[in-house]
Amino acid sequence: MTAEPLALPRSATDWPAFISDGADSALATGRDVVERLKDGAARTPLEVLELWNDAERVISTASGFTSLFAEVHPDPSVRELSEEKSQAIIAFLTERGQDRELYGVLASVDTAELDAEAARLLEHVLRDFRRSGVDRDGATRARLTEISERSTIVGQRFSRTIRDDVRSLQLRPEQLDGLPEDYRNEHPADADGLVTITTDYPDTIPFLTFATDRDARHAVSRQFNSRAWPANDALLHEMLDLRAEQARLLGYDSWPDFDTEDKMIGTGAAVADFIERISQLAGESGRAEVEALLRRAQQDDPSITEITTGDSAYYTELVRREQFDVDAQNVRRYFDFERVRAGLLEVTGRLFGISYRERPDVPRWADDVACYDVHRGDERIGRIYLDLHPREGKYKHAAQLDLATGVRGTQLPEGTLVCNFPRGLMEHTQVVTLFHEFGHLVHHVLGGDQRWARFSGVATEWDFVEAPSQMLEEWAWDADILRSFAVDAEGEPIPADLVARMRTAEDFGRAYRVRTQMYYAAVSYRLHLERPDDHDAAVQALADRYSLVRPLPGTHFQAAFGHLEGYGSGYYTYMWSLVIAKDLFSAFDPENLFDADVAARYRDEILARGGSADAADLVAAFLGRPYSFDAFGRWLRGSD
Template sequence: MSRSSTRATLMTMRHRKLVSTWSPLATAFNAPPSKRINFTREDVGLFRMPELRTFEGFYLLRDNVENKSQDLIAEAISSQRQRKMVDIFDELSDSLCKVADLAEFIRIAHPKNKYMEAAEQACISICGVVESLNTHKPLYQALRKVVEQGDLKPTTEVDQHVARLFLFDFEQCGIHLPEAERLRVVRLNDYILQLGQKFMNGAAQPSVLPRSYVPESIRNYFPTSGENVIITGLCTNAENVQMREAAYRLYLQPSETQEELLRDLLLCRHELAKSCGFETYAHRALNASTMERPELVHEFIDQLSDQLRPRAEADFALMTQMKRKESGQPNVLAEIWDTPYFTTQLKRQSLEEQANEFLPYFSLGGCMEGLDNLLQALYGVRLENREMEPGESWHSDIYKLAVVHESEGLLGYIYCDFFERSGKPNQDCHFTIQGGKRLPDGTYQLPIVVVMLGLAQPRWAGPTLLSPARVDNLFHEMGHAMHSMLARTEYQHVTGTRCATDFAEVPSVLMEYFASDPRVLRTFARHFQTHKPISEDMLQRLCASKHLFAASETQLQVFYSALDQEYHGDMAQKGGNTTETLKAVQNRYYGLPHVENTAWQLRFSHLVGYGAKYYAYLISKTIASWIWQTYFESNPFNRQSGERYRAEILAHGGAVPSRQLVANFLQREMTPSVLANSLIHEIDTDETKIKELIVSRS
């Protein structure tokens, strides 16, 4: 053998050795899913549902569930009922959700129009069934009798809690009211839906303004149409301060149309809440939540705000210092349009973070291997890449994971729709296709979920590489998926993420803590070509960069939460201009002043989807922080803590009130002061670490 051929053989062997260091799971995700041609087998149908071998199967599913609903209604109101009422209601809910959730996902994710249209028709049909149920007084009365007087069959605390949740869902539509008032509630609900859609459409529209409105020096930075300039968003990371300021002032100009829509929306929500017996819409929205009532949210916000103020002021003072140094102007101040820009600048200057320097160390396969290692350590669960049958998926680039427990066996399936494509929604999210529940024969209905991301398609020369923010998003959405997988509830109505809104984000936010811990990242952050581990210096800089200006960022979330509560509380009763309310709340809760002649709330579409619940993410983060500090900060791979977390939190979904779950797990009452102190402790600890790192590098 010649010397050159020997060298080539050695290089090939060395290359194979390097490649083999990835696990089979990582190898699968670092290559695009193979496109298979089906020569022999019949399509099994979407999600292995034989009815969905063609789009017409949605019509069959729709007809079947409509017929089954009628049978279950007849059973529920029968004097000869043989099952617990809650069992019947959960079977009814399960039947409807299996079609509605599947159809809603296919409606937005399937690339073929015929499937999308059939799924949309199924969604409309199921909505019609639900509307008819919401007006079915005999069904409501049968459930109400059980809740108020007890069932004919023996029930548990969980049974009673779930039955109360079903009853509350019923009464949100006003079925318990006199007919005239019920019809008014129906009209209000319809009008609120229309107002919300119009407001969201308006919030996304660009600002079109005469050229004269934009300073001549930056006019060319913006797209134009004839004599007009088009402002499509906030230029938060623009180096030119004039551009940042102009975009903020012009994009957020007040709109009479949006103002009227928002005022009407808030007023209708208030009237709806009053009709249903609640003091404000916030009281209605927080019913059965972790925080339970708006007064506790206000107390939490106030206590957190008071402690944040001096810490946020220090953040803004540092931003002002950076702005003065950059501009050469000794008297300028950091403004609200500067905060994202100087956060990025501090990463570059103090932590010497270069654009895209971390990308090579976070291949998609490597990240999935890291997740797998973590789940095995905490729960004894592994992720197995499974080959799909023909017709099982809606696109060729989908992966299927089986979630397998070391002793319990198969827990469920996660379909990974990770890559961007034309027509696919540009959002990272988790969809429940089938909820888990205990079946009459004692077996468990396995959960099926989809995790959707918007990653770039892998290139032939290498795998998809993730930015640190994308790594966080992957762990976050897989946190939702594992909540569904690890739950073991009697009822699908309360399985996994089907819990209180202000608790649903806790498991996913907690996963972000693992994704930000150097001990976890060391297990999988390796260069996708050389397999060299990420350096300790890069690792420390990466983890520190995630916590820069945490106090001011948290203060901004407190401000948003306080405004949302005010809009759906006192202001809704008093009426008035929403911008005037914003000014007062901003002055109380945020360290930077309101900019005159702007109205950013008219672009704040979360007011529609999270009405009176915007605080939920802040509370979820606080609870996740508390859990992290108590159980995982000392050892993120602690199996005992993982098992306890699953048994006492994840396994219950929404079957036990979340406030009770948290108090039992953390062995302390969940008061506003305890929550606020937990988050402040985290901010202070991270700030100390950042300062130590910056000093060590100077």
């Protein structure tokens, strides 16, 4: 059987029917499978799991496309409809997860008749039932259902508020001094002689990096770090309270304990220990780096006594320019968006033994979305969509979002890269981000050839999913690789010695950035654990303890911290994954990042296996040993 991609609507008027019919059909299939499994018919253990798998494939795909189009579709009514259908899917999953009769059918399956992977699938399914409350009394299950339904609505509103709250600030043209010429050209003065700067990434990030006017930088930073305030404060309180109640009803001491049970780290207490461990490792070097930023800032203004969120990017860039001879404005002239995108496809295609064939004939939801079929040899193994520029109503960060769940011989994996990059010249940091996010996308496709939908694509433990994408960032730092696509307007490739200086300059600030990540992780963990009455005060206290860069007064970072909705108490996963990513990269020869044997083994042992084995076992199979902190420690000390 040849699997075919989803057929997206060709007409704007057909999108509501596509969303509604697709979601409703998946739900009908899911309900039909539930009834069939409970009909008392004699089935072998494998037949039971295969029937379950039929429902998982269509339900997970419908969940993927409703979640995706709730975030990216340009029509607000389609976004709203997608949210409604996503709610219906989650409600079905909650109901199914509490179905005791269905649980009994699956719990009675004889694992002796199953192979190891099928038995592992059954183990995960039964654990999901327990985590849904199937073993609780009727009143508790009813309350858990209410919590699930309300949590879905609150989480969607929290994310929607961030997505829709695009703020703007009017500045005088001279307050753009220091910014690149193309940026200033894209931001002309209006009839009143003022320039508008929004909180969209292509506006805010360059401004905070290059603008020489400190007051203007602080004003832009304040508006950026106050998005979704105050609306999201009440939603955040409710979201945290609902999660805490859910965990308690299921028999856990806290949401972090519930949240970590199915992850590599194992317990909530281990998250706290990890945050402290990494914070201590980065503390001394991080403080020295911020002290260097402060000394440089005081050359401009002796009255400056601390480095704030409105200063760190600017003075980091200034120190790199003056001490390491790396000027980001000079660097960016080598990174034209179109060339970078083409280079990314060439690099990853060569690395993983795949190719991309653009499909301009395939319908998309916006004109600037690009579509590619992914091939391995002559076989199409998936389809990807690149939605890489900002537009009104679109998701504001960078992420890979599923469109279809791959199941061997039945359905192709399809994924979407959702980012907010400029259309012209890119910062090198944005290039690194693009490689990072594409790592998720290629993981979804290469890992999509699974027998069981539950293990398809990026279906590993949640604190491992960032490791492959973080490792792929290394290919955005290699001089030879960059020179294959990073060229200036005259066609001259980026000089190798400039890339070497960029790498050296990147080392500066590494430790204080790690501390910033631990601050974010502490916010994610502590807000869920402690549920403080005053979020601002709690977040400020955590900044005092972990961050070496001072938040500007009057800002409300947590209101627009979208990971609180998706990652829950688990933002630590970025750094936990980085520990593993550095270990994975140690298997590659830095002088030959396209070594065919290592790359193929990595592809086959890590990416192509999806979630079919525990992440620790995947890593051990690739490395030939358990993962360790050693490579991460060397990287943090600058001795890798």
